[in-house]
Amino acid sequence: MNAIEVPTGNGHSFSENVDRLVDKAMAVLNIDPALAQTIKACQSVLQIRFPVKIHGEVEIFTGWRAIHSEHMLPSKGGIRFATFVNQDEVEALAALMTYKCALADVPFGGAKGGLVIDPTKYEEDDLRKIVSHFTRHMAAKGFIHPATNVPAPDMGAGPREMAWMADAYRHLFPEDINSQACVTGKPVDQGGIEGRTEATGRGVQYALQEFFRHTDDVRKAGLREGGLSQQQIVIQGLGNVGYHAAKFLTEDDRATLVAIVERDGALVNTEGIDVEKVHKHMQVSGGVHGYPDATYVENSAHVLEMDCDILILAAMENQITTGNAERIRARLIVEGANGPITFDAETMLKKQGTVILPDLYINAGGVVVSYFEWTKNLAHMRFGKMGRRFMQARADSAIEILEQAMGDRFPETIKQGVIKEADELNLVRSGLEDTMCEAYQEIRAIWHARDDVPDLRTAAYILAIDRVGHYYTEYAL
Ligand code: GLU
Numbered sequence: 001m002n003a004i005e006v007p008t009g010n011g012h013s014f015s016e017n018v019d020r021l022v023d024k025a026m027a028v029l030n031i032d033p034a035l036a037q038t039i040k041a042c043q044s045v046l047q048i049r050f051p052v053k054i055h056g057e058v059e060i061f062t063g064w065r066a067i068h069s070e071h072m073l074p075s076k077g078g079i080r081f082a083t084f085v086n087q088d089e090v091e092a093l094a095a096l097m098t099y100k101c102a103l104a105d106v107p108f109g110g111a112k113g114g115l116v117i118d119p120t121k122y123e124e125d126d127l128r129k130i131v132s133h134f135t136r137h138m139a140a141k142g143f144i145h146p147a148t149n150v151p152a153p154d155m156g157a158g159p160r161e162m163a164w165m166a167d168a169y170r171h172l173f174p175e176d177i178n179s180q181a182c183v184t185g186k187p188v189d190q191g192g193i194e195g196r197t198e199a200t201g202r203g204v205q206y207a208l209q210e211f212f213r214h215t216d217d218v219r220k221a222g223l224r225e226g227g228l229s230q231q232q233i234v235i236q237g238l239g240n241v242g243y244h245a246a247k248f249l250t251e252d253d254r255a256t257l258v259a260i261v262e263r264d265g266a267l268v269n270t271e272g273i274d275v276e277k278v279h280k281h282m283q284v285s286g287g288v289h290g291y292p293d294a295t296y297v298e299n300s301a302h303v304l305e306m307d308c309d310i311l312i313l314a315a316m317e318n319q320i321t322t323g324n325a326e327r328i329r330a331r332l333i334v335e336g337a338n339g340p341i342t343f344d345a346e347t348m349l350k351k352q353g354t355v356i357l358p359d360l361y362i363n364a365g366g367v368v369v370s371y372f373e374w375t376k377n378l379a380h381m382r383f384g385k386m387g388r389r390f391m392q393a394r395a396d397s398a399i400e401i402l403e404q405a406m407g408d409r410f411p412e413t414i415k416q417g418v419i420k421e422a423d424e425l426n427l428v429r430s431g432l433e434d435t436m437c438e439a440y441q442e443i444r445a446i447w448h449a450r451d452d453v454p455d456l457r458t459a460a461y462i463l464a465i466d467r468v469g470h471y472y473t474e475y476a477l
Pocket of ligand 1 (some may be wrong): 151184367
């Protein structure tokens with residue numbers, strides 16, 4: 001069996017699995033049943049079936065946009081382009097967006113979209129036509145709008161698709177001065193923001209760096225001390241999230257990547273795998289097979305079970321089930337994807353003492369930077385544009401005054417650190433790092449403070465549910 005094709009969750013649908021995780025946290029919070037129902041309910045779902053003429057033939061496409069919560073507007077979340085997308089999955093992912101935004105303290109409700117399509121089967125012009133039609137249908141029903149419902153990329157989509165959506169929206173509503181903010185994850189020259197493409201992977205890196213700053217947590221997981229450079233990592237999925245996370249963790253933090261699990265098989269090399277080289281190989285050949293500097297394993301499911309310190313699951317939902325949970329040897333599991341561990345599998349992993357950095361926390365980097373992009377679009381101005389020269393001049397003169405007083409010159413490296421530009425990328429990274437570190441500190445505090453909080457996921461849900469619940473009780477019920 002291939003390790004990235006197990007879309008069933010131990011007899012429970014994806015949204016049931018999410019609800020069971022939420023229930024666990026709600027039980028700890030002892031939340032009022034009516035409030036619990038209010039928080040959990042998916043508020044609205046739009047299903048669209050639309051025809052598109054491709055090479056003279058009419059094809060019917062199916063897509064969804066689910067709004068889980070509108071307690072803060074806009075409702076936010078990506079659109080997935082994949083053949084297996086279904087309404088239950090879209091609703092589950094929309095719910096995760098509600099909790100993710102609340103946890104990261106990003107002022108959005110939760111939404112998600114999906115389009116049933118294999119994007120690799122279409123030429124670029126046809127794909128553009130399909131995406132534009134889908135956008136027009138969503139816009140006609142009010143399911144895409146800068147103030148109320150803002151999509152972003154998810155599996156199978158990227159900046160190009162977001163640019164097409166923004167373009168379709170602008171043609172429908174040219175008088176909307178904020179039309180650019182109708183979608184995030186756009187190319188930088190089309191109203192996007194520096195650092196958005198790699199944001200989820202970068203967020204995974206910042207979160208892991210923060211985790212390793214807390215030696216109690218490292219010990220609790222049974223990991224080697226000495227930081228990320230001492231860890232052996234297995235990663236599943238070298239898509240946008242997996243590729244960037246693996247790249248940053250190996251290049252910046254010097255962790256060793258010992259295996260990559262992909263659709264067409266896995267690569268193993270205990271000496272370390274060069275992510276960039278594999279990525280280039282995959283771009284040319286479409287898979288990992290044939291990559292020269294590692295052992296190729298066709299039955300990739302077993303590679304998830306190999307000896308390692310950290311297992312990063314960056315492919316899709318339901319990858320660790322009761323069928324393989326017992327055989328997982330990683331001490332720390334990182335949910336780069338949404339919902340990769342089923343509820344029942346998690347119970348088994350907990351018995352083994354495995355620590356899990358849960359999806360709603362660890363992959364929040366994308367929506368955090370989407371928030372920066374959205375505010376930039378509403379401001380109609382690039383971050384740092386007005387203040388950059390002023391700040392630089394101020395730093396220059398402060399250094400000059402200090403050098404004169406000391407009668408000596410600072411080394412160039414120190415000077416560069418002080419006058420480091422407040423450009424967009426630096427600001428985005430600083431905001432993202434701050435958010436990931438702060439959220440970890442908040443959830444670990446709950447995890448450690450209460451005996452009835454068994455893990456980081458329950459702690460994360462407690463924090464998120466508390467924030468959403470506060471809104472409903474104070475302002476809506
Ligand atoms: N699709 C991403 C997620 O699942 C990003 C969502 C967004 O930026 O709105 O978190």
